[in-house]
Amino acid sequence: MSNIIELRDVWKRYDTGGEVVEALKDVHFHAEPGEFVSVMGPSGSGKSTMLNVLGLLDTPSEGTVLLDGQDVTDLSDREMTTQRKRFIGFIFQSFHLIPTLSALENVEVPTLFGDDPTARDRATELLERVGLGDRLDHRPDQLSGGQKQRVAIARALINEPQILLADEPTGNLDQETGRSVLDLFDEIRREDDVAVIAVTHDPQLSNYTDRTVELIDGRIQ
Known part of the structure; x- marks a missing residue:
């Protein structure tokens, strides 16, 4: 099966003024459709940087990013945004829900800048799928932590990412x-x-994943 995302020879350097920090060093990584991969490592090992490069939120200093077989390393910001919307859903530890919106409205947020008449129906179906069909009108402060994370997952799925x-x-x-x-x-x-x-510190993830990748000091072990 071909890879849906791949990093080849990826380096990421940050100039902090006085010194250059190498956050990623010659990283090779790939994932196939339907594969569950965890990335583990100590704090400061480059995990978040790697996730940002995979999510097209950051570009490598060297190396190549392939998305569905296409080289997306040097796309413009606008093209990157288009590819992100098409392929990638994001889920964050702190949920990033908008406090004044209902669960349903939070799930719809990624569709707001397009003209998508099916968005509300899809958002409703996704919340039902994640077990929150009875919480559509609840705001985040009326939801438990697990329910907020489920809203965030439904939101990440609204654009049918790969x-x-x-x-x-x-x-x-x-x-x-x-x-x-x-x-x-x-x-x-x-x-x-x-x-x-x-990206995780949670050891119970390894019971679910196909493989675990360990990142230490910017290198995959």
Whole structure:
């Protein structure tokens, strides 16, 4: 099966004024459709940088990023945004829900700048799928941590991505709630053939993933 996303010989350097920090060093990485990969490593090892490069939020200093076989390394900001919307859904540890919007409206947010008459129906279906069909009109302050994470997952799926990038998706959840979120990831990747790539410190993720990649000092071990 061909890779949906791939990093080849990727380096990422930051000039901090006095010195150059190498956040990623010669990273090779890939994920196939339907594969669940976790990226583990100590704080400061480059995990978030790698996730940003995979999510087309940051460009490598050297190397190549391939998305569905296409080289996307040197696209313009506008082209990057188009590819992100087409291929990638993001899930964050702190949920990033808009407090004044209902669960349904939060899920619809990524569709607001397009003309999509089916968005509300899709958002409703996704919330039902993640077990929140009875919480459509609840604002984030009326939801538990696990429910907020499920809203965030539904929002990440609204544009029907082929890749889900998750940054510490169980970091703010108790163990049981975290397991239910991981069950949901497992269902999504099996039923929708979505690649799930999760940066995590949570050892229970390895019970769900196809493989774990360890990143230490910017290098994959």
